[in-house]
Amino acid sequence: MSENKRTEVDQLGEFGLIERITKDVEINHKSTVKGIGDDAAVIDCGDDYMVVSTDMLLEGIHFDLSFMPLQHLGYKAIAVNVSDIAAMNALPEQVTVSIAITNRFSVEAIDMIYQGIKAACKNYNVDLVGGDTTSSRSGLVISVSVTGRVAKDKIVYxxxxxxxxxxxxxxxxxxxxxxxxxxxxxxxxxxxxxxxxxxxxxxxxxxxxxxxxxxxxxxxxxxxxxxxxxxxxxxxxxxxxxxxxxxxxxxxxxxxxxxxxxxxxxxxxxxxxxxxxxxxxxxxxxxxxxxxxxxxxxxxxxxxxxxxxxxxxxxxxxxxxxxxxxxxxxxxxxxxxxxxxxx
Amino acid sequence: MSENKRTEVDQLGEFGLIERITKDVEINHKSTVKGIGDDAAVIDCGDDYMVVSTDMLLEGIHFDLSFMPLQHLGYKAIAVNVSDIAAMNALPEQVTVSIAITNRFSVEAIDMIYQGIKAACKNYNVDLVGGDTTSSRSGLVISVSVTGRVAKDKIVYxxxxxxxxxxxxxxxxxxxxxxxxxxxxxxxxxxxxxxxxxxxxxxxxxxxxxxxxxxxxxxxxxxxxxxxxxxxxxxxxxxxxxxxxxxxxxxxxxxxxxxxxxxxxxxxxxxxxxxxxxxxxxxxxxxxxxxxxxxxxxxxxxxxxxxxxxxxxxxxxxxxxxxxxxxxxxxxxxxxxxxxxxx
The missing domain is CATH 3.90.650.10 (PurM-like C-terminal domain)
Incomplete structure (x- = not known):
């Protein structure tokens, strides 16, 4: 019975897994100029293209708080997303930040993360426009989505x-x-x-x-x-x-x-x-x-x-x-x- | 020394924490029509407004896999985000999905989550345009961002x-x-x-x-x-x-x-x-x-x-x-x- 088959993710690898997930994805909106497969998705936005990218950082996988200062973590979470926007030859404009925290994080610790987030927003001239704050059972998670803009004839794939x-x-x-x-x-x-x-x-x-x-x-x-x-x-x-x-x-x-x-x-x-x-x-x-x-x-x-x-x-x-x-x-x-x- | 002060998140509550995080957020782009404070952010997009929202779901906090079938989880992750777009009187167009998995999830389990995600995308007529796939040390995390569109005179706050x-x-x-x-x-x-x-x-x-x-x-x-x-x-x-x-x-x-x-x-x-x-x-x-x-x-x-x-x-x-x-x-x-x- 195929329903009992178990394939480990390691057998496919990350790229293999992404290929499997995305192979039958359909695009139906004419506003979707480019879907999966580049540094960011591209959406028609009047005279310009809007580019959208997202990245999730997890404690113990992407960062180690024993040597990663919280301000730097906040800064990096924004920077790595903005980098995807730059890779489309676009400049970032808006960002949303979702954060999940365990109770070992104090309000002051969260402040430090946001100090870094806000410093990055200022540096890259991007507006923090939304997000989500929630609890986590284990470990810090930061998920960032960023939108950017580029003239239609300047987009780079x-x-x-x-x-x-x-x-x-x-x-x-x-x-x-x-x-x-x-x-x-x-x-x-x-x-x-x-x-x-x-x-x-x-x-x-x-x-x-x-x-x-x-x-x-x-x-x-x-x-x-x-x-x-x-x-x-x-x-x-x-x-x-x-x-x-x-x-x-x-x-x-x-x-x-x-x-x-x-x-x-x-x-x-x-x-x-x-x-x-x-x-x-x-x-x-x-x-x-x-x-x-x-x-x-x-x-x-x-x-x-x-x-x-x-x-x-x-x-x-x-x-x-x-x-x-x-x-x-x-x-x-x-x-x-x-x-x-x-x- | 103030740096040694520790305030528990519970003392502020979720709304208090959000207020603290967002109180000094600056908006600099004229394309940012509405930032934090509604169901979705609003971005100028030519003749229309684009609305953007994001939500993160964590195992043990937002769902319990002992009774939540994986397909339903995938479906729900999209639906709750689309709901925020509807709340702006907009209709969804694009979605990005980031997912973090531990090695207890097989490729077949991930397939089931994406079956639900794709069923929801089809049902709500939204294009899956990007995301991120990564490992997690503990528990499943799904972070979704969604964009929608509405004529400028039809936006509802x-x-x-x-x-x-x-x-x-x-x-x-x-x-x-x-x-x-x-x-x-x-x-x-x-x-x-x-x-x-x-x-x-x-x-x-x-x-x-x-x-x-x-x-x-x-x-x-x-x-x-x-x-x-x-x-x-x-x-x-x-x-x-x-x-x-x-x-x-x-x-x-x-x-x-x-x-x-x-x-x-x-x-x-x-x-x-x-x-x-x-x-x-x-x-x-x-x-x-x-x-x-x-x-x-x-x-x-x-x-x-x-x-x-x-x-x-x-x-x-x-x-x-x-x-x-x-x-x-x-x-x-x-x-x-x-x-x-x-x-």
Whole structure:
């Protein structure tokens, strides 16, 4: 009897599960311009498109309160959602926040979370317009939905990359992942000896990348100013390898990236050295950097080539070539989307 | 030092906490027509308003999987959100669903939840456009956000009720609360003796009201057809008493309701009798009926007076009169918002 069949989620994986859930989803409203399958859904809104995205963060899965300050958590919950809006070349306007708390959280603790939420709302110029407050039996849950807006001719999907386009990154990668490694190590030290104080001073940059990432709405403003509409875009939440695979799949193209061109900050590099991890690993497969990975037409290159904040990491070519990395030693290695496993 | 002060959430209550969180929230975008404080936020969207609402359901707080079938849970998660859209006189168009699961849920169990979600999407004509799938350390969490649309001159807030308006209900109340009492009783019987099968046949109606409530988008269609725009509206999620208080506060009015006019179904009444609960209690203070409570101008009364699906339960008057109930014995009792305590 099929009703007694039990398939574990692990057998499918997250992407397999999403594919299974979404395969028979129907779209009936003409106002639904784009449903599941990009960083945000796209809804017709008069002269503009409205983009909508949502993300849920759970204690013990997405964050560990033993090292995540509550203000930072609130800030990050907004930032990671705003990042999805930026990835559509849109700017955020409204946000709703639902929060579930156990009775171990005092009113003052909730205040701290909202201090972070409100600081992020101010920083990204987004209005807090609603939400839900409820109890939880175990652990803190924060679910955020965000709406953004973009002119119809400026919307950017994952699917527009084409042969010859240049692959760009808005900032350095791998820092958030290495920051997490440091935090986990210091937690372990502290747990085995509570007298020990965590040593984080030397790791301020990478720990900051993990605890207080920023959504790159500034890049969206910059691109608008210089008149560039990327041909495709995605935010780096699961690691560059995984995101490049998404762009290749959605656009029906291949891509080559140069190991040498991957922007890894010296401080991330130092931490890799200390942890004996090859720096290409967090760069490609570390997650949560929330930088923007995008492609531009070669024609647009001259407009950005001297921009110190944009890194050119490779190019787009035929689907048959697949996604691959050209190593420092000129070897060609296929890229596999390892994704980012939460701790 | 103030940083060491600890205030328990219970000291403030849910409404007090929301007030504290929201008191310094700023609105900066001119596209934000209405922020926190109604059933949904309102966003300018060209010729129409877009309304946005969100609700999070947690296992052990909002539902008990020992008696809540997974399909019904999925259906209800959509219905309760759609209900908030209907309460703005809008119709739903898009929905995002975030779900967090522990490893005790198989792929087949997740399929069942999505069967319910998709059935509700079909029934309410709403497109599933996005979401998030993640792990949970403990218990199932479903967070839904929904967008709806309404012509700008048809939007209805909680705040438009005025003296002389007639208070209306779209259906009978108290059933969902009594259904929950039956389910909790049968659960207890089952727990003390697993050989016993739950006896639910006699309670099909009220148990259905609890497990599979419907959002009353049909009423919104009806009102549009007969050309009525309510002066105020709210959905009954926390009980009629609490919702009337919201309308009175937002509109700056008082209200009188007649105990005798409160629509309580015979099957709800029978359950009240069996449980020795006065039927006015679940009617006023039971939650989760998801009927619409609204006010109409007296001028519009003739358009609906013969509508068998609308119950006229009282009227609006001056703020000084407060919210009160006229009992069957002609006594006048002030209404206090007891709200609905989740089990």
């Amino acid at each position: 994952r699917s527009g990359a084409k042969k010859g386009d240049i692959l760009c990154l808005s900032g350095d990668i791998g820092g958030a992942y290495m920051g997490l490694q440091v935090l986990l190590r210091e937690k372990k030290v502290y747990e085995s000896n509570p007298e020990m104080q965590p040593k984080l001073d030397d790791y301020e940059y990478i720990v900051g990348r993990q605890l207080r990432p920023e959504a790159r709405t500034d890049v969206i403003h910059d691109l608008r100013e210089i008149g560039i509409v990327p041909t495709s875009m995605i935010d780096v939440s699961d690691g560059v390898a995984s995101e490049i695979m998404h762009i290749c799949k959605a656009s029906g193209v291949g891509a080559a990236i140069y190991e040498q061109k991957l922007p890894v900050d010296q401080r991330t590099f130092d931490a890799c050295h200390e942890f004996k991890i090859p720096s290409v690993t967090p760069g490609l497969n570390g997650g949560e950097d929330y930088e923007l990975l995008f492609t531009i037409d070669q024609e647009d290159f001259k407009k950005v080539e001297k921009n110190p904040n944009i890194y050119f990491i490779g190019y787009i070519d035929e689907a048959e070539s697949g996604a691959r990395m050209v190593t420092v030693g000129d070897q060609i290695v296929p890229i596999s989307a390892q994704g980012f496993k939460h701790f | 909680r705040s438009g009720a005025k003296k002389g308006d007639i208070l209306c209900l779209s259906g009978d109340i108290g059933g969902a609360y009594m259904g929950l009492q039956v389910l909790l009783r049968e659960k207890k019987v089952y727990e003390s003796n697993p050989e016993m099968q739950p006896k639910l046949d006699d309670y099909e109606y009220i148990v259905g009201r609890q497990l599979r409530p419907e959002a009353r988008t049909d009423v919104i269609h009806d009102l549009r057809e007969i050309g009525i725009v309510p002066t105020s509206m709210i959905d009954v999620s926390d009980g009629v008493a609490s919702e009337i208080m919201h309308i009175c506060k937002a509109s700056g009015v008082g209200a009188a309701i007649y105990e005798q006019k409160l629509p309580v179904d015979q099957r709800t009444f029978d359950a009240c009798h069996e449980f020795k609960i006065p039927s006015v209690t679940p009617g006023l203070n039971g939650g989760e009926d998801y009927e619409l409570l609204f006010t109409i101008d007296q001028e519009d009364f003739k358009k609906v007076e013969k509508n068998p699906n609308i119950y006229f339960i009282g009227y609006i008057d001056e703020a000084e009169s407060g919210a009160r109930m006229v009992t069957v014995g002609d006594q006048i009792v002030p209404i206090s918002a007891q709200g609905f305590k989740h089990f």
